[in-house]
Amino acid sequence: MVHFSAEEKAAITGLWGKVHVEEAGGEALGRLLVVYPWTQRFFDNFGNLSSASAIMGNPKVKAHGKKVLTSFGEAIKNMDNLKGSFAKLSELHCDKLHVDPENFRLLGNVLVIILASHFGKEFTPEVQAAWQKLVAGVATALAHKYH
Amino acid sequence: PDIMVHFSAEEKAAITGLWGKVHVEEAGGEALGRLLVVYPWTQRFFDNFGNLSSASAIMGNPKVKAHGKKVLTSFGNAVKHMDDLKDTFAELSELHCDKLHVDPENFKLLGNMILIVLATHFSKEFTPQMQAAWQKLTTAVANALAHKY
Numbered sequence: 552m553v554h555f556s557a558e559e560k561a562a563i564t565g566l567w568g569k570v571h572v573e574e575a576g577g578e579a580l581g582r583l584l585v586v587y588p589w590t591q592r593f594f595d596n597f598g599n600l601s602s603a604s605a606i607m608g609n610p611k612v613k614a615h616g617k618k619v620l621t622s623f624g625e626a627i628k629n630m631d632n633l634k635g636s637f638a639k640l641s642e643l644h645c646d647k648l649h650v651d652p653e654n655f656r657l658l659g660n661v662l663v664i665i666l667a668s669h670f671g672k673e674f675t676p677e678v679q680a681a682w683q684k685l686v687a688g689v690a691t692a693l694a695h696k697y698h
Numbered sequence: 699p700d701i702m703v704h705f706s707a708e709e710k711a712a713i714t715g716l717w718g719k720v721h722v723e724e725a726g727g728e729a730l731g732r733l734l735v736v737y738p739w740t741q742r743f744f745d746n747f748g749n750l751s752s753a754s755a756i757m758g759n760p761k762v763k764a765h766g767k768k769v770l771t772s773f774g775n776a777v778k779h780m781d782d783l784k785d786t787f788a789e790l791s792e793l794h795c796d797k798l799h800v801d802p803e804n805f806k807l808l809g810n811m812i813l814i815v816l817a818t819h820f821s822k823e824f825t826p827q828m829q830a831a832w833q834k835l836t837t838a839v840a841n842a843l844a845h846k847y
Contacts (some may be wrong), residue, residue, distance in 0.1 A: 585826040586833050603827045660810060667817035668824050676735040677753045679814065683736050 553688040555630045559681040566670065566678060567627050575665055576620030577613035581606050582661045583654075590654055623662070626689050633692040641696035652694035659686030703838040705780045709831040716820065716828060717777045725819065726770030727763035729811045731756050737807050743800060773812070776839045783842040791846035802844035809836030 555563070584591050585603045594600065597611040606612055622640065629636040644650045663682055667674045705713070734741050735753045744750065747761040756762055772790065779786040794800045813832055817824045 582826045582829060586830040603825075603830070607826060664813060664817045664824075664829060667814045668821050671818050671821060674814075674818050675753070676732045676757055679732060680736045680753070 552631075553633060553684065553691070555681070555684065558677075559684065560630060562678045562681040563627060563630070563685055566666065566673070566682070567624065570620075570666070570669075572620050572624060573613070573617045575662075575669070576616035576618070578607070578616065578665050579658065579662045580616030580619060581609070581612050582665065583658050584612065586661065587654075587657050590657070593648065593650060593654075619658070620662075623689065626692075627685070630685065630688075633688045634695050637689065637692040638696060641693050644693055645697040652690065652697060655690035655693045656687070659683075659690050662686055702781075703783065703834065703841075705831070705834065708827075709834065710780060712828050712831040713777055713780070713835055716816065716823070716832070717774065720770075720816070720819070722770050722774060723763070723767045725812075725815050726766035726768070726773075728757070728766065729808065729815045730766030730769060731759070731762050732811045732814065733804075733808050734762065736811070737804075740804055740807070743798065743804075769808070770812070773839065776835065776842075780835065780838075783838050784845050787839065787842040788846060791843050794843055795847045802840065802847060805840035805843045806837070809833075809840050812836055 584606045591600050599605045734756045741750050749755045
């Protein structure tokens with residue numbers, strides 16, 4: 552089980568309170584699809600993904616990104632029980648969606664980069680360390696029910 | 699198989715365009731410092747660097763800053779030789795394997811730190827396309843450094 556110190560929790564929730572989930576979610580998913588183009592295979596029915604600007608402007612990407620990041624926000628409320636929080640989503644991603652768990656780590660990295668670009672200096676090394684721990688914990692939790 | 703990484707004209711322009719604005723000394727210290735903070739096991743390679751006992755100690759440590767500058771200056775060499783990274787980093791690859799005994803996984807981690815430092819510095823200018831080009835470069839440099847292992 553991943554354990555977060557009080558300082559780490561404060562660093563995470565403090566920043567999260569300032570995140571525009573809808574905008575950041577769309578950006579995170581969009582960047583995943585641009586930077587790691589093979590991930591587009593999971594989104595066949597999303598329409599136009601033919602260029603970076605098409606991807607970033609695609610309304611289905613934005614909507615799904617918002618959904619994904621909202622779910623992430625739920626995790627932040629349950630940092631001490633990530634495996635429990637993500638048990639159902641883990642089964643879904645394994646049994647129905649067939650997503651390679653490596654992609655959860657990639658999305659986590661993209662999220663960290665977005666936070667870095669939005670918050671600049673405020674994204675200090677300590678804040679970054681706390682967030683990297685969280686995204687790694689979420690990725691592991693999502694991979695947990697794989698078989 | 700020796701697959702050469704190929705950078706398009708747009709990718710090269712994106713990379714060199716941003717690189718021209720990077721303060722190598724500052725960014726190098728920050729990237730290395732963040733590596734040591736976020737992935738504390740990497741501190742084992744820097745036993746003789748003095749005080750690494752806290753994030754602020756690490757970020758302020760003059761040896762970290764100096765070595766970070768050295769590492770990122772070398773990275774600047776990659777930017778000049780994007781079509782020939784394996785040869786450019788051949789000697790450094792042997793050094794990291796034979797003398798320094800660094801697990802190649804750490805090159806990928808440092809690459810990610812460089813991206814994050816670029817993102818904090820350049821903000822909106824660090825567009826998805828910019829990120830994609832730089833991700834490709836840091837991955838290719840990591841592979842080139844691992845090549846002689």
